Amino acid sequence: MLSRSAERLYWLGRYLERTENTARLLSVHMNLMFDLPMSVEISWRNLLTIFGAGERFFQLYETPDEHNTMRFLLADTNYRGSLFSSLNFARENIRTSRDLMPDEAWQQVNEMYLLIREKSDSTANRRGRVILLNDIMRGCQRFTGFLSGAMSQDDAYRFIQLGRNIERADMTTRILDIGSTLLAEDRSDKMREYENTLWMNVLKSLSALLMYRKHRRLRINSGDVLDYLMKDANFPRSVGHCIDEVETCIRYFPQSEELFENISTVKKLLKTTDFYKITPKNLHELLDNIQVKLDEMHQQIAATWFLAVN
Secondary structure, eight states: OOHHHHHHHHHHHHHHHHHHHHHHHHHHHHHHHHHSOTTSSOOHHHHHHHHTOHHHHHHHOSOOOHHHHHHHHHHOTTSTTSHHHHHHHHHHHHHTTGGGSOHHHHHHHHHHHHHHHHHGGGGGSHHHHHHHHHHHHHHHHHHHHHHHHHSOSSHHHHHHHHHHHHHHHHHHHHHHTTHHHHTOTTOOHHHHHTHHHHHHHHHHHTTOHHHHHHHHOSOOOHHHHHHHHHHOSSSTTSHHHHHHHHHHHHTTSSSOHHHHHHHHHHHHHHHHOOTTTOOHHHHHHHHHHHHHHHHHHHHHHHHHHSOOOO
16 A cells, blocks of 8 residues: 555554543542542643643643643643644544545534533533543544444554554553552652552443453552553453554564564563562653653654655
8 A cells, every 4th residue: 555545554553542541530530639639639731641731731720730731631732742733633634544444433523522512611611621532532432433344444444443552552551651650659648648549540430340340359559550551462442452462563564573563572671570669760761662662653653664754
């Protein structure tokens, strides 16, 4: 297939995954903020940290309160990582790739784009925001389910999967970086009191709570949550599973040697890390290291299979 087409499909996968993850994370964080007492050290600023968007936010807004943070992450067209921007980029990539997938796929993405464009003003009130986020999450899931059941599992599909799993692994590491705060030795007594609730919301943000309960059969605690979301080979949003999916996809493509080396490095990091004994500092360094490796994978994918732009 044409390198230009492969690049569009890859970014379609990334942007739609980013859209769904953003919607899920905003929804869970809202519930967390409203349920916890104000004395717990979790704030709207934590969302900006997860998205790595603090610097850009303060260029546009002064105070990281609920209204500004939600406006920025949901509908701000001046921030390329907002939910609306991600969906807009996804729409543009699928619009120019309509000959490679079923028509219904384009219709689904276009409907989500029109929905958020029409209802962006509703982000100012909580009820409207919750409804919009739920609609977006369902739309992304319908798109993913439709492709898995109605699109040939060929190179076009694999490039979408490749983008989706790199983006998913990156977001999982960003969410788990909250663990650096939750495990800190200097955390308050109130934080310690609500620690299990906070880890439960980490699981919820990745739709992992039920599967964690089913397969671990344990009380929620930091070691088991980290081990499950980093290593579990069967849970689709664990870092380990995403890396396995990336490896499966690139086996079908030529000139993948450097990518396999990076994949082996990440797998070795996951295998040799004891998440039951890891310190907050080491956890933060590990997650940063994996994010760097994911970015290197992206750069290798772009250099190997996408058209170079001078």
